[in-house]
Amino acid sequence: MGRCCCCGEGDGEGAPSGDIFVLLARHMRRAARAGAASAPSQPACPQTRLVRFARSAAGRELLVTCVRRTHALAPWTRPEPLTEPAAAIERACSERSEHNGVLEALLGALLLLRQPSDARLILDNFRQLQPGALQDGPLVKVAARALLADAALTQRAALLADPPATPVSARQAISYTPVTEVEAEHLTVSEFQARFVRPRRPVVIRRGAYAMSASLLSLDTIRELAGESRVQLRRPMADSVNWARLEDAQHTTVSDFLERLATHQAEDLYLFDWSLPVHCPDLAARLQMPKWVDNDYLTQQPAGQRYQAAWPSLFIGPKHVSSAWHVDVFGTHFYMAMMSGEKEWIFLPPAQLPLLYPDYSASAEPIFEVVSMPQAPVSCACTCVFHSSATNLFVMPSFVTCWQADVRRPDEPETPAVQYATPMRCVLRAGDLLFVPGGSPHTVTNLTDTIAVRRLVCLIP
Numbered sequence: 374m375g376r377c378c379c380c381g382e383g384d385g386e387g388a389p390s391g392d393i394f395v396l397l398a399r400h401m402r403r404a405a406r407a408g409a410a411s412a413p414s415q416p417a418c419p420q421t422r423l424v425r426f427a428r429s430a431a432g433r434e435l436l437v438t439c440v441r442r443t444h445a446l447a448p449w450t451r452p453e454p455l456t457e458p459a460a461a462i463e464r465a466c467s468e469r470s471e472h473n474g475v476l477e478a479l480l481g482a483l484l485l486l487r488q489p490s491d492a493r494l495i496l497d498n499f500r501q502l503q504p505g506a507l508q509d510g511p512l513v514k515v516a517a518r519a520l521l522a523d524a525a526l527t528q529r530a531a532l533l534a535d536p537p538a539t540p541v542s543a544r545q546a547i548s549y550t551p552v553t554e555v556e557a558e559h560l561t562v563s564e565f566q567a568r569f570v571r572p573r574r575p576v577v578i579r580r581g582a583y584a585m586s587a588s589l590l591s592l593d594t595i596r597e598l599a600g601e602s603r604v605q606l607r608r609p610m611a612d613s614v615n616w617a618r619l620e621d622a623q624h625t626t627v628s629d630f631l632e633r634l635a636t637h638q639a640e641d642l643y644l645f646d647w648s649l650p651v652h653c654p655d656l657a658a659r660l661q662m663p664k665w666v667d668n669d670y671l672t673q674q675p676a677g678q679r680y681q682a683a684w685p686s687l688f689i690g691p692k693h694v695s696s697a698w699h700v701d702v703f704g705t706h707f708y709m710a711m712m713s714g715e716k717e718w719i720f721l722p723p724a725q726l727p728l729l730y731p732d733y734s735a736s737a738e739p740i741f742e743v744v745s746m747p748q749a750p751v752s753c754a755c756t757c758v759f760h761s762s763a764t765n766l767f768v769m770p771s772f773v774t775c776w777q778a779d780v781r782r783p784d785e786p787e788t789p790a791v792q793y794a795t796p797m798r799c800v801l802r803a804g805d806l807l808f809v810p811g812g813s814p815h816t817v818t819n820l821t822d823t824i825a826v827r828r829l830v831c832l833i834p
């Protein structure tokens with residue numbers, strides 16, 4: 374590998390060490406100073422910009438260099454099961470006092486190069502040589518992502534060997550199982566736990582939102598109690614690596630956003646997951662915990678404990694704006710109470726997550742996509758994202774191509790496993806309360822302008 378034409382980095386003495394995103398950021402800054410990297414085509418969060426860079430020729434070259442240098446220097450980092458005499462390898466390993474950092478960089482690079490199986494084998498080698506060595510916080514995090522990514526490959530193969538459904542191609546059209554609906558006054562707590570929480574099934578509880586508030590929150594109430602508060606809005610972006618592919622957008626006041634919504638000038642801006650206890654306790658005080666979920670471990674923590682008072686949070690979104698496929702954090706259950714408008718929800722059962730091609734290269738919260746990588750690194754060039762909203766395809770010419778996995782596009786040849794999934798669907802209307810079991814991948818579209826409130830819950834059995 375020669376020197377990179379944009380920043381002069383190339384073959385060097387030491388193996389790269391530490392967080393691969395820090396290395397990418399440093400490289401990107403140098404490339405920008407040398408005038409070799411173009412500005413990103415759209416504003417985006419730092420992590421999304423770094424992943425864009427990792428997909429460019431210059432970024433890919435850095436990743437490949439990182440992998441090659443490390444393999445050359447530390448035999449235990451080769452992606453084959455250990456065959457060399459363990460003592461020699463052990464020596465090489467212990468001479469390298471910073472081996473945790475080296476392994477961290479290597480695993481991060483392999484994940485971004487979409488080689489999770491290599492990452493897992495290297496991790497196995499490392500654990501064989503250094504049992505108990507995985508105690509370093511940053512290393513544990515990237516190791517966990519490598520294991521998740523590799524497990525998803527294995528689980529997808531197992532699901533395809535015994536698929537949950539006949540492929541959509543044989544069924545003509547995609548079909549959705551309707552989510553079960555129950556009237557609030559007929560649903561006892563024990564029935565809720567037995568039918569929905571334990572088997573991890575979603576349910577729409579009609580009129581359930583009234584268990585939170587006798588009168589549903591209106592824009593007027595929100596304006597009155599929270600109008601002056603400042604909020605950071607979000608907006609969808611096709612190649613975002615953030616949760617639900619929503620990127621941070623501008624800051625404004627709640628009343629300014631509501632005014633834009635009323636005058637149809639909110640565009641694709643979304644007031645999303647805005648913590649009411651943190652930002653507007655008066656509004657939070659109006660909302661009660663519905664009886665079905667009041668055995669929540671998070672709220673029973675001592676005051677001041679992280680997440681003890683993070684939710685409920687507020688969502689106000691204009692018609693057509695969507696949250697892309699995602700899974701909620703820590704695999705927790707959550708519920709959403711609809712205050713006004715309508716939302717379409719599409720889910721997969723938690724066990725079918727691997728059919729959506731979860732990708733852990735940017736974080737432990739997966740995005741869902743398939744990337745085609747060129748075999749050989751190409752020369753440095755600018756990064757440029759082309760995005761077609763019609764097909765949801767975004768392309769970086771000559772570098773990599775990404776396909777978002779989505780059960781609504783079962784014919785996409787690059788993501789064939791999605792056609793074996795058995796999606797569920799519901800439309801949530803004002804007054805409804807939806808329970809979503811932990812670990813369920815889902816995507817949500819505002820069919821009208823909407824107001825909703827949502828809370829993550831860890832239910833104590």
Ligand SMILES: O=C(O)CCC(=O)C(=O)O
Pocket residue numbers: 688690695696701716815816817818825827
């Ligand atoms: O309502 C939305 O747009 C997304 C809500 C959601 O998916 C969530 O809270 O996890």
